[in-house]
Amino acid sequence: MTHSKTIFTALVFAALALYPVFTGSYGVDLVTKIMIYAIFALSLELLVGATGLICFGQAAFFGIGAYAAVLLSPEGSAPSLLWLLPACVLASAAYALAVGALSLRTKGAYFIMVTLAFAQMAYYMVHDTPLGGGTDGIYLTMKPVLGSLLDLDKSTTLYGFTLLMLAGVFGFLALLGRSTFGRALAGIRVNEQRMRATGFSTYPYKLAAFTISGGIAGLAGFLFAVKDGFVNPEMMSWHLSGAVLIMIILGGLGHLRGALLGAFAFALLQEFFKSEAVFGDFAKHWHLGLGLSIIASVVFLPRGLVGLPGQLKVRLMGRNSLPEVRREAV
Amino acid sequence: MKPSDISLGVLPATSPALSAVPATPAVPSASAIPAASALPAAPDILLRGHDITRRWGGLVALDGVSLALERGTVHAVIGTNGAGKSTLINILSGEIPPSSGRVELLGQDVTGCTQPKRARLGLGRSYQRNTIYPTFTVFENCRLAAQAATQQPWQWWRSAQHCEASMSAARQAASRAGLNELLDRPAGLLSHGQKRQLEIAMCLATAPQVLLLDEPLAGMGAEETERMLALLAELKTGHAILLVEHDMDAVFRIAECITVMVNGTVIASDTPDGIRNSPQVRAAYLGDH
Secondary structure (H helix, E strand, O other), X not given: OOHHHHHHHHHHHHHHHHHHHHOOHHHHHHHHHHHHHHHHHHHHHHHHHHHOOOOOOHHHHHHHHHHHHHHHOOOOOOOEHHHHHHHHHHHHHHHHHHHHHHHOOOOHHHHHHHHHHHHHHHHHHHHOOHHHOHHHOEEOOOOXXXXXXXXXXXXXXXXXXXXXXXXXXXXXXXXXXXEHHHHHHHHXXXXXXXXXXXXXXXXXXXXHHHHHHHHHHHHHHXXXXXXXXXXXXXXXXXXXXXXXXXXXXXXXXOOHHHHHHHHHHHHHHHHXXXXXXXXXXXXXXXXXXXXHHHHHHHHHOOOOHHHHHHHHHHHHHHHHOOOHHHHHOO | OOOHHHHHOOXXXXXXXXXXXXXXXXXXXXXXXXXXXXXXXXXXXXXXXXXXXXXXXXXXXXXXXXXXXXXXEEEEEEEOOOOOHHHHHHHHHOOOOOOEEEEEEOOEEOOOOOHHHHHHHOEXXXXXXXXXXXXXXXXXXXXXXXXXXXXOOOOOOOEHHHXXXXXXHHHHHHHHOOOHHHOOOEHHHOOHHHHHHHHHHHHHHOOOOEEEEEXXXXXXXXXXXXXXXXXXXXXXXXXXXXEEOOOHHHHHHHOOEEEEEEOOEEEEEEOHHHHHHOHHHHHHXXXXX
């Protein structure tokens, strides 16, 4: 990362850390939700942006993390974060490992469809069986705690914890991206055939990325279940898989900042178009406004929000700036 | 037994008439072999294709082709379009499996090995069409190739820039291929000839013993061709090179051995002089050249 990008990211995290001081419970709750989406978006960015694998079933891993949080919690006592969190991440990662092992044998559009199919299987697993309470979902009665240190029932505590997790995931993926593993993933994205000819067995690399991604999505699902105290099958629906895909496209593929920005942009647009104060009765048709604005952003921001400064630069300083390919070079 | 075997016969690798094993190879004295790869029987043969056949449905793309690549030599494969040259390279490198036949790399049967495995054992290849990583810099193209030898994917916290082995291998390969001035240039912005050089550099970065080069001179200008030929001549020492090429002048200048293919079969395999004077080859391929 260059200087300006590091500074930008640091500023975003600083602003997030200070935010609860200036806002009420509604704001804290909203931004907690957005940060959870950001973790979720980061998980998909590892697949789509970094490795070039377009997964259309990411919600399954999110949902499994969430359901695991509820199903594994003992009745009547608050579970410890120490084991519940890793258990939820592992549950999602395990499903991702199984799904990845099979779906990574396909490519392109087939991969998209196979990941969708596996996500739908998970969806109907909780939708149509008593295991997950069917369509009604189930409640998480006691929020997890860490001894007497942390009680995630408190919204500011949960906010802080989510921010910490977001920073951790961001940092982890940033390190991963510049490591030899990350460089190999980038090579697979750009030219997998060449990677194989050079001596990389690409399948284990892709499977590892898929599993890690599933685990991170599970972390996001866990946090979501804790925040809402409730899970239902909609958390595994393909709508959510699509929404998180839109988030990273909106933010700008291939950049961790993109996933972060995309999650915020998507959620804030949604809030905006849902707002009756702005749109009055029309607010119930918020899907229309959201959809149109996403189409507009894809047309006018082909490189996502991350590409906006570059686009402005070209607009202001003319096309003398570097060719497309140069800016992406690493 | 396959019908194809009747026409060519199942040849022992040493059969003088049709096998592609050069009769009198001009091996430079510099081709000392590291002990690790020394073979008891035929120490200089690094890659051997044995009776390779490949069918696509009813079409026989390769029909009982045998050839051997020797350290310190350039072995050219020529033939018209559709003669099976690229299929041969793809089978030798492990990109596609043969229908029958055997591939031996450094004396080891690798017919069942995947392409990445063969690459790690020391088989490098370049492609007919440029298959570089266009958005990466020239240096990163080479470094990533070199990383194949020291992958260590579990060291996720360590920056690839600190992977000394791949960094130095990349620097060496780039400098050998004459790309020193261009290390920070995104590969997509190189000229066509420079991209071909980069293909070779990426090949070299993996420290291969055998190089399979698919038309490295394609689309090159005269000057670029000369530079590439000089590079190939230099690489000959210590490597076994398979060269598929359409530029006949270049082939006859640089190759120690030439195999001529027509319709998936080998019709002749000899020294350049032998090929030039072969009536079969004249009839089938060279015309009245």
